[in-house]
Amino acid sequence: METPSALLSVEQISKSYGTLVLFSDLSFGINQGQKMALIAKNGSGKTSLLNIIAGFDEPDSGQVVKRKDLKLGYLSQEPQLDQSLTVEESIFAAENPTLKAIDAYNKALKNPDNAEAMQKTFDKMEALQAWDFETDYKQILSKLKLDNLDQKISDLSGGQRKRLALANLILNQPDLLILDEPTNHLDLEMIEWLEDYLKSSSLTLFMVTHDRYFLDRVCNHIIELDQQQLYPYKGNYAYYVEHRANRMETEATNLAKAKQLYKSELEWMRRQPKARTTKSKSRIENFQDIKDRATNCRKDHKVNLEINMERLGSKVIELHKISKAYDDKVLFQNFDYVFKRGERIGIIGKNGTGKSTFLNILTGKNNPDSGKVVIGETIKIGYYTQSGIKPKPQQKVIDVIREYGDYIPLKKGRKISAQQLLEQFLFDRKKQYDFVEKLSGGEKKRLYLCTVLIQNPNFLILDEPTNDLDIITLNVLEQFLLDYPGCLIVVSHDRYFMDKIVDHLFVFGDKKITDFPGNYSDYRAIKQLEQNEKYAQSNEKTSTPAEVTLKASTTSKLSYQEQKEYKRLESDIKKLEREKEQLEAKFLNDLSPEEIKENSIKLQDISDKIDQKTEKWFEISMKIDA
Known part of the structure; x- marks a missing residue:
């Protein structure tokens, strides 16, 4: 089995600001193909660590060793872009031979009389196989909602600048891509596109993000900076959550044992033994270490406030x-x-x-x-x-x-x-x-x-x-x-x-x-089903009856009775939703107490039926994608 190639090594780096120690003696490596995330509390130095790795800051001690000729891209939270350029000029300003060839070819197209220049740029495009890349870069800009290529960067919003910086980095195809909160300023559709893109790409990633679904679906390695110690987890976010819980449990057990030992040692120390044997001197020297372990309590807190909130009345x-x-x-x-x-x-x-x-x-x-x-x-x-x-x-x-x-x-x-x-x-x-x-x-x-x-x-x-x-x-x-x-x-x-x-x-x-x-996952599941249905309908128009039957059997995986029940449930849920809306509208009128009670009972009954039928609908729909 081929050993993964090391792109970068962080060796015993430390960073402080005055008396505030962010981290000390941190060491880890990033290998080619890894998609790694850093998890840590706010204020513990995540962005400082990224800046040091990217070369924009220096550690107080230690070093970052990079592979020779490593091409590194860094998306900061506040990216710096040339305000005088347009969106398109910013894209082509990158040191990327393929993008340079596309830019030259586009300029040659504007001057078709110069046949020699046209042929030269065409040959360059052929040599670099740049035709597909041109399609890719336009698709990336479209997905990130950067359609106005002539717009000046100075006129872009903060979110648009962040998205442009992200597009520039992806298109520049670095060996290592460092991302600081890449999903900020992206809407849900953009996040899901970026998720799919990074998950399927061969890019090596090192990122900080609070988006836990993004972590779960993109990353295959997580490191946690916790109380100035680094803990590696070789898996995605779900793996991290499970194994961190195990670590917390082990730490709690060890802490309880250390406290018990500290209690007995403290009693011994208070007796102040006069005979200073070699054994007793050694025990005294070890006492401080035992005390440190016993008093090293975690500073994790839970917000537990019973705020004296004013009671909500009947009208909200x-x-x-x-x-x-x-x-x-x-x-x-x-x-x-x-x-x-x-x-x-x-x-x-x-x-x-x-x-x-x-x-x-x-x-x-x-x-x-x-x-x-x-x-x-x-x-x-x-x-x-x-x-x-x-x-x-x-x-x-x-x-x-x-x-x-x-x-x-x-x-x-x-x-x-x-x-x-x-x-x-x-x-x-x-x-x-x-x-x-x-x-x-x-x-x-x-x-x-x-x-x-x-x-x-x-x-x-x-x-x-x-x-x-x-x-x-x-x-x-x-x-x-x-x-x-x-x-x-x-x-x-x-x-x-x-x-x-x-x-x-x-x-x-x-x-x-x-x-x-x-919730959102329910919504995405239904939208995906709708897209699948539209795709199937468009294909059925050009398919033979035999092909339609084959598609139905392979995509739905439902029995005939299940298919009938699935369609019936959809119809029932829509009907109940309409009844619910009509009943809720009645509450806007002046009703007697008896009418309010009667309609409330009916509304609860309809809501219960919707919940039951929706739950059954989801059970059947899960078989479609199984």
Whole structure:
């Protein structure tokens, strides 16, 4: 078996900023073909490590050894691009012979009278087999929504610049591609395309990302930086989660044993033995090591706040036929919805379909063009926006929280101090007295989230809360939200987060908002089935009856009875959804208490039937892809 070729070796590197030690004596290697990810808490030096590997920073000690002539590409969180170039000029500015040949050929086409130059560029294209590559680069730009090739980089948004930098790196075909949060600023469709592209490519990757589905489906090797120690896992994210849990269990067992040993040794030390034998001296010398192991407690925390949230009344928020457009672009029309207590809704849709506009209408920042928003008297909205926290100059972390009071009220008359609250959100006492401008991007997001939550909202709106948060913090946030008793709306490109938190989706697109009864994975499964059906129908038009029968038997894998039941369930679910909508509309009228009770019972019965039939539908649909 051929030994994998080493591209890069990190040898005992360390990095500190003043008294803050990010990491010390780190060593690992990256081999050709590996798709490796780094997992660590915010503030532990992930971006610093990437910068050192990419050559943009130097370690305090140790070295990074690279293979001779290694071609390395680096996607930073804030890529630097030449503002004077257009999108197309930026693509062709890369040091890539194939791209240079394509650029020369395109220029020659504009001057067809120069036959010699035309032939020369044609021969170059042939020699480099550049024809397919030209198609590939246009497809990549299209997938990343960079269709206007003449647009100046100075006119691009931050997200567009990040996508252009990503396209440049992919097209430049480096030996090693380093990615810092590559899924930020990508919508779900782009993320899934990038996922498939990187998974099937021969590129060697080293990345930092909070997208756990992306990690699971792309990476085959994970290293975790935990309390300045590096732990390797030869597998994807699911493998990492399982084996990390085993490591935590082993550590907990060893810690319990160390504490017991420390207790007995401490008693012995307190007796202060007078006879200093060689054996007793050795035992005294080992005591400090035992103490260090026994007191090396993990600093993992769980957010466990029973915030004194104001009780939700019977009326939450009602949307009556709201519409919004900008000039000729219609975002959505005549959308009706009555929010219910405890609902957990995810919002998805391509960029520019009106998601943020919808949230601004919901919170009163914008008005709909038509229709109205009715908010219940007991509703207190907490709105976490993408703009983030705006601290005052030289403001400390603790002072940001104290603006809301020194103490935060909890249930049953209890309260916690601002310091204790910050500790719940993973800010230790030392960190609380840091200036806010010194915090990492993820730490600022965590502090901002804390300021929203401590205001005790009972209707919580989170617009991209997962951007810049590390995986450890995401797990903490998810646990908090799973226990949150109020209404919740989440806009996120993090599919793993959405699947875990929400019950149903508002899908934006095609000038409307569609209420989908399931999480993101359910939605993707149904969209895939629809695509498969369209593909099958288009093929059937040009197929013989025998070919159609063969396709049906190999793709559906369903018995005749199952096929009948599958179609019947689809029809039943659509019918029940229509009945549910009609019944919900009745609640907008003035009803007597008896009518409200009767309709509520009917609505619950219909909802139960939809759940039962949908569950059966999913059971049968799983056989199609089996």
